[in-house]
Every structure is written in structure tokens, then in C-alpha cells.
Amino acid sequence: MTLEGTPGRYLAYTRRKAALVVLLLLATGLVGVYAVQAGSADLSAAQVLQTLLGKAEGNSGVIIWNIRLPRVLAAVMAGVGLSLAGCVMQNILRNPLASPFTLGVSQGAAFGAALAIVALDAGSTHSASVDAVIVSHPWSVTGCAFLGAMAATLVVFLLAKYREVSPEAMVLAGVALGSLFSAATVVLQYFANEVQVASIVFWTFGNLGRASWRDLGMMAAVTGAASLYFLARRWDYNALESGEETARGLGVEVERVRLTGMFLASLVTATIVAFLGIIGFIGLVGPHLTRRVLGGDYRFLLPASGAAGALLLLAADTLARTVIAPVVLPVGVITSFLGAPLFLYLLVGGNHRR
Amino acid sequence: MILSVDGVDFSYRSHAVLKKVRFEVQRGQFLAILGNNGAGKSTLLKCLNRILSPQRGTILMEAVDLRRLTRPQVARRLGYLAQRPEGGRMTVFDAVLLGRKPYIKWEPSPTDLAIVHRVLIRLGLEDFALRYLDELSGGELQKAMLARALAQEPRVLLLDEPTSNLDLKNQLDVLQTVKRAAAEEGVAVVAVMHDLNLALRFANKFLFLTGGTVFACGGPEVVTPANVAQVYGVPVTITRLNDVPLVVPL
Numbered sequence: 001m002t003l004e005g006t007p008g009r010y011l012a013y014t015r016r017k018a019a020l021v022v023l024l025l026l027a028t029g030l031v032g033v034y035a036v037q038a039g040s041a042d043l044s045a046a047q048v049l050q051t052l053l054g055k056a057e058g059n060s061g062v063i064i065w066n067i068r069l070p071r072v073l074a075a076v077m078a079g080v081g082l083s084l085a086g087c088v089m090q091n092i093l094r095n096p097l098a099s100p101f102t103l104g105v106s107q108g109a110a111f112g113a114a115l116a117i118v119a120l121d122a123g124s125t126h127s128a129s130v131d132a133v134i135v136s137h138p139w140s141v142t143g144c145a146f147l148g149a150m151a152a153t154l155v156v157f158l159l160a161k162y163r164e165v166s167p168e169a170m171v172l173a174g175v176a177l178g179s180l181f182s183a184a185t186v187v188l189q190y191f192a193n194e195v196q197v198a199s200i201v202f203w204t205f206g207n208l209g210r211a212s213w214r215d216l217g218m219m220a221a222v223t224g225a226a227s228l229y230f231l232a233r234r235w236d237y238n239a240l241e242s243g244e245e246t247a248r249g250l251g252v253e254v255e256r257v258r259l260t261g262m263f264l265a266s267l268v269t270a271t272i273v274a275f276l277g278i279i280g281f282i283g284l285v286g287p288h289l290t291r292r293v294l295g296g297d298y299r300f301l302l303p304a305s306g307a308a309g310a311l312l313l314l315a316a317d318t319l320a321r322t323v324i325a326p327v328v329l330p331v332g333v334i335t336s337f338l339g340a341p342l343f344l345y346l347l348v349g350g351n352h353r354r
Numbered sequence: 355m356i357l358s359v360d361g362v363d364f365s366y367r368s369h370a371v372l373k374k375v376r377f378e379v380q381r382g383q384f385l386a387i388l389g390n391n392g393a394g395k396s397t398l399l400k401c402l403n404r405i406l407s408p409q410r411g412t413i414l415m416e417a418v419d420l421r422r423l424t425r426p427q428v429a430r431r432l433g434y435l436a437q438r439p440e441g442g443r444m445t446v447f448d449a450v451l452l453g454r455k456p457y458i459k460w461e462p463s464p465t466d467l468a469i470v471h472r473v474l475i476r477l478g479l480e481d482f483a484l485r486y487l488d489e490l491s492g493g494e495l496q497k498a499m500l501a502r503a504l505a506q507e508p509r510v511l512l513l514d515e516p517t518s519n520l521d522l523k524n525q526l527d528v529l530q531t532v533k534r535a536a537a538e539e540g541v542a543v544v545a546v547m548h549d550l551n552l553a554l555r556f557a558n559k560f561l562f563l564t565g566g567t568v569f570a571c572g573g574p575e576v577v578t579p580a581n582v583a584q585v586y587g588v589p590v591t592i593t594r595l596n597d598v599p600l601v602v603p604l
Contacts, residue, residue: 006474006483007467010447013484235455242452243440246499248405250506251429251456295486296443 017300020293024307031311032076035318036068043068067209074211074219075317075331076310078272079282081223083309085265086283087290087302088230091237092261093167094244100269100283103170103262104152104177109273111181112148114188114200116141141203142215142274149270152177157263167258205330206277208317215275222271226264230302233257237298279332282309285339312339355414356381356542357402357510362411364394364401371397372408372566379510379559381540384533386553389563389585395546396437398563399512402544403432415510429456433508437515437546439499441487446479446498449487453505473501477531492519500528504535511535513545517552525549529556550582554599574599 037048043060051064082100089098100106120140156173159165165173189197211219230237236257239247248254272279286309287301294300316334323329357379364372371394379385387395400406402413404420413420415431423431433453450473454466474480477497487495496519503511511532517525533556535541547553553560560576562569562585569585570576582590582601589604 006447006471006480007464009484010445010467013445013447235452235458238444238448239452239455241440241442241444242449242499243436243438245400245405246434246436246440248425249403249429249432249434249436249503249512250452251424251426253425291443295445297448 014297014300017294017297021300021304021307024290024304024311028076028307028311028314031314031318032072035072035075035314036064038318038322070211070213070216071208071317072314073216074208074276075313077216077219077223078208078276078279079286079310079313080227080306081219081268081272081309082279082283082313083286083305084223084227084230084302085268086309087287087298087305088237088261088265089283090287091240091298092258093171094240095167095171096288097284098171100265101178101278101280103156103174103266104181105149105266105269106273106278106280107178107181107185108152109145109149109270110200110204110278111185111188112144112146112151112274113141113203113277114185114192115148116144117199117203118188118192118196120144145203146270146274148181149273150266152181153263153266153270157259157266160262161259170262204278206279206332207328208276208279208313208331209328210277211275219271219275223268226268227302227306229260229264233261234298234302237302238296241296241298277332279313279335281332281335281339282313285335285343286312288343355379356416357544358414359402360412360414362398362401362408362413364397364406364408370566372401375411375563375566375568377561377568377571379542379544381509381542382536383559384536384543384545384557385559385561386545386547386557387561387563388547388550388553389569390587393563394566395563396514399434399514399544399546402510402512403428403434405434426456429506431508432510432512433503433506435499435503435511435513435516437518439495439519441490441495443486443488445484445486446474446490446501447483449498450474450479450501450505453502456506469507470501470505473504476504477501478527493521493524496520497524497528500531508541510542510544513543515546515548517547517549525552532556550577550601551599553577554601577601 033045033048037043037045043063047060048064051061085100086098089100089102090096093102155177156170159173160170189200192200236247236252239250239252240254240257244254287305290301290304290308294304312335313331316338317331320329320331320334355378359378360376362372362375363370375398387398389395397406401408404425415423420428447470450470451462451466454462454469458466474483477500479494479497479501482490482494487498490498496516500516513532516528516532520528529552532543536543545557554574554577559573561571562576562581564585570581577592579590579592590601591604593600593602
């Protein structure tokens with residue numbers, strides 16, 4: 001489509017944004033391949049490629065298919081899911097501090113997991129490194145974590161639906177619920193034995209290596225479906241940026257968009273957290289990084305923040321695995337160590353180009 | 355009759371804001387809603403495109419009950435300019451393009467872009483097309499928001515204090531644009547206004563609202579010193595200066 005004058009200039013401007021999105025996606029792909037290759041067992045890019053094409057020799061196939069690839073895919077999925085959830089939450093709750101964990105989702109999940117470990121005796125540990133935690137009944141821990149996360153979501157959701165609570169109050173309700181769940185987790189820990197306490201703590205660290213292929217399938221289904229819904233609603237999110245009343249005047253069913261968005265963002269978060277543990281900061285830093293660079297147009301902001309989240313989490317996890325290999329650091333720690341300074345730099349105004 | 359409002363009651367919880375409001379607007383008319391702060395003017399405007407839902411009464415848009423239209427259908431018929439425009443990190447073009455949202459299925463068509471372009475020219479905003487809203491002056495932002503409402507190609511334009519952030523020249527420019535849309539395209543304009551002199555100059559129908567009820571409604575003949583004094587609680591005289599009506603508080 002070629003147009004003269006102002007519409008033409010506008011289209012050129014949107015094409016520049018689209019190009020940035022494509023660039024981000026490519027970068028994510030490249031880092032993904034590098035992440036499969038990097039680790040304590042050295043593999044070359046050629047070996048990775050051969051394995052993926054099914055022509056591998058030796059044990060590289062086992063390493064890639066069973067360890068590296070699930071981990072990389074988990075990073076991509078969690079990065080996309082958490083970042084998109086954050087992006088949408090910030091829009092529909094009209095609060096830049098909103099993130100997937102704003103509504104008490106992570107604290108709910110941690111409480112659920114702790115309950116499973118203590119009450120259902122689902123966890124034990126035999127040494128002090130992260131991967132040494134043996135959760136003897138992974139399904140009950142995952143299931144309880146998911147239920148805990150959704151319980152928190154449901155309370156806020158019902159408040160919003162039936163008491164017509166404002167977005168600001170929803171955020172506050174989420175914070176209150178979060179602290180309630182944290183207190184309940186502390187009570188559980190207080191009465192648990194040291195093995196159980198260790199299991200609880202390790203569970204909350206967040207570990208991308210936890211996911212099996214079946215877990216990945218479920219995460220992909222939930223994240224994929226929610227992402228499609230979010231993308232289909234992109235014009236509604238754009239309209240909401242101009243305020244609730246204006247959005248209504250532009251034909252947006254604000255309540256429905258808000259409740260559905262909240263529910264799906266929480267569902268994605270709950271699924272990811274239940275399988276992988278708590279991975280903080282991505283949902284905050286991913287969308288805000290892209291918003292700083294791309295502006296507030298959700299047509300480009302949504303795919304870009306998804307890609308940025310995946311890229312950040314991949315980079316963080318690769319660093320976590322390689323920086324003092326063979327010890328694997330908790331990825332949540334790295335995301336904060338990488339993300340916070342970058343975030344502060346951008347916030348203070350390192351980037352004024354848009 | 356493009357818009358007829360009958361027996362509209364609205365209350366926030368137990369606090370009644372509008373009581374049995376009744377009036378009609380025709381194509382090409384420019385209705386100014388006048389009254390004190392808190393008289394219910396903005397609330398009335400929001401009821402007209404279902405941003406708020408009145409508890410009682412009917413609002414007919416071209417003889418169709420507003421409640422029977424979907425929200426996008428309402429948005430294709432009535433454009434709305436909020437009292438406090440919100441900026442944000444989007445360009446003027448993006449913001450005005452949102453006015454096409456009720457029409458956009460997946461992505462904007464060349465027609466949508468052309469309409470946005472035309473509206474930008476009409477409001478003298480073409481040079482600002484790729485500027486960000488949060489870098490604009492208050493007046494430019496206000497005009498961009500009006501441009502968005504015009505891009506909706508509405509049959510009724512609802513404006514909540516359209517000139518509140520504007521300097522003298524822009525006040526006249528904006529109201530002239532709105533008046534021309536009414537005269538040339540048959541758009542009905544319903545505007546909440548505080549400046550009686552601007553209202554007298556541009557509107558051709560007037561509605562005085564006091565305490566949520568209609569005090570008077572009609573042509574320029576209802577804007578009498580007695581009515582203004584009653585509604586605002588300020589004695590005034592109305593004169594003409596160079597053939598322009600002028601309300602002067604005494």
C-alpha cells in the first residue's frame with residue numbers, strides 16, 4: 001500500500017515499528033539457538049542443527065532433546081507468557097506497576113505448593129543445590145500451586161465483577177491477598193520440618209529445567225490461546241490508553257475486556273508459575289522496555305513485549321547455567337540482576353529515541 | 355428528530371443526578387448544555403452515548419432505542435469528546451485513527467487513513483501528525499481529541515467543554531469547525547459549555563440544567579437575563595455589541 005503525504009509518512013512510521021518487532025523476533029531465535037548450544041557439555045552449532053534435523057551422533061541428542069531444548073522452550077514460553085500478561089495488566093488496570101504478580105498470583109501459587117509439600121508430604125531434598133530438590137509428587141505440587149494462584153485471581157475477579165471495584169482498588173486487593181497468602185505460607189513453614197522448608201524455598205526459586213515435554217505442551221496451549229486473544233483485542237487496549245470513558249465512547253466493552261484480560265493474564269501466569277516456580281520481574285521489565293522503545297501502540301507493543309520477555313529470560317537462563325557452570329543459579333535472581341539496572345538506565349532517560 | 359431524550363433519571367448509588375430530563379435535537383442543530391458546576395451536565399452527556407446507563411427513561415437515536423444498539427454501533431453514530439483529554443505515548447495520527455476503531459475490523463483501510471488525514475487538515479493538525487500526544491500543548495491535545503471524535507464520522511457529536519483548554523483563537527477555530535460540521539454535514543452537536551458568550555455565538559439551541567432537571571430549553575429566546583440569573587444565581591444583562599450577543603454580569 002503506497003500513499004502520498006501524511007498517511008504515507010504514517011505508514012512508513014508503522015513499518016519501522018514492524019521492522020523492530022521482526023528484529024526482536026530474530027534476535028530471540030538466535031539467542032535460542034545459542035542457548036541450546038551453550039552449557040556444561042560443549043556442543044557446536046553444527047551439532048545442534050544436526051540433532052534438530054534428526055541426524056545426531058553420540059549423546060548430543062540426549063542432551064539436546066531431554067535437557068537443553070525443553071529448557072529453552074520453557075524460557076521462551078514463560079518469557080512470552082509473563083511479559084504479555086504484564087503488558088495487558090498494565091493496560092487494563094491502568095497502572096504501570098501492574099505485573100502478572102500484582103493480583104497475588106505468585107503468593108497464591110507459593111502457598112499452594114507449600115501446602116502440597118507440607119500437608120501432602122510431596123517434597124523432600126537431599127542436598128543443598130537447586131536441582132537436588134526432589135518433589136516426590138510433582139503433580140500434586142503443580143496442581144496445588146495452580147489452585148492457589150487461581151484462588152487469588154478468583155477473589156479479585158469476583159470483587160471486580162460483582163462489587164464494581166475500580167482498577168486501583170483491584171491492585172490494592174491483589175496486594176492485600178498477596179500478603180495474606182505470604183503469611184499463610186510462613187505459618188506452614190514455621191510448623192514444617194527442615195526438609196520441607198528447604199523444598200518450599202527451592203520451589204519458589206523458579207527453575208526452567210523443571211518442565212517436561214508434557215508440561216511444555218500445556219504451557220504452550222494456555223499461553224498460545226491467551227496470546228491470540230490479546231492480539232485480537234489490540235485496538236481495545238489502544239483505546240483504553242485514552243481513558244475508560246473515551247474507550248467506551250469508541251465502542252469498547254470496557255468491563256468485558258478488563259475482566260477477560262485479567263482472567264487470561266492470571267491464568268497464563270498461574271500455569272507458568274505452577275510448572276516452573278516463581279520467575280519475577282519479566283512481566284514488569286519486558287513490557288516497559290518495549291514501551292520505551294516502541295511507544296504505546298499495542299499492535300506492535302504486544303508481539304514486541306512477548307519477544308522481549310522471551311529474549312530476556314533466555315539470556316538470563318543461559319547466563320545462570322554458564323556463569324559458574326556446572327552450578328545452575330536460580331533464573332529469577334539473574335532476571336533481576338540483569339533487568340533492574342537495564343530498567344533503571346532506561347527509566348532515567350538513556351533512551352529518548354522513539 | 356435525530357436524538358430524543360425522554361424522562362431520563364440517573365443516580366450514582368443513592369445520589370440522584372438527573373431527574374426526568376427531556377429534550378430533542380435535530381440534524382444540523384448545535385445544542386449548548388448550560389448550568390452550574392454539579393448540575394449534571396457531564397453526566398447527561400455521558401448518558402447520551404451510554405458511557406453511563408440511566409436508571410429510567412428512553413433515549414432514541416434516529417428512532418432506535420439506544421439500549422438496543424451494540425457499543426460499536428453506538429460509537430458509529432455518536433462521537434464523544436471527554437472533559438479531560440488523556441495524552442499518552444501515541445502519535446496524533448494514532449490517536450485520531452482510534453476514531454476509526456468502530457469501523458476497523460483487523461487493520462485500518464486506506465479509506466480510514468484518508469479520513470484521518472482529512473480531519474487533521476480540517477483542524478490544522480497536519481504538521482503534528484507524527485508528534486506524540488504527551489509533547490503537545492493543552493490546546494493541541496484538545497484539538498487532537500476533537501479530531502478523533504470527528505473521525506468517527508458521527509451523526510451526533512457530544513462535546514464536554516470543548517474549549518476549556520484553548521486560547522482565544524483556538525476557541526473560535528474549534529467552535530467554527532464544529533458549527534460548520536453541523537451546518538454542512540447535518541451533524542447534530544450537543545456541547546456542555548461554560549462560556550455563555552461563546553454558547554450564544556455558536557449554538558442555536560440552549561438547555562439550562564439546574565439540580566439535574568431541565569430549567570428551560572429552546573432557541574436563543576430562552577437565554578434571557580431572568581433565566582440566566584435564575585440558573586447561575588448571578589444578575590446579568592444581555593446586550594449586543596457589533597451584532598454579537600454579550601452576557602454581562604452586573
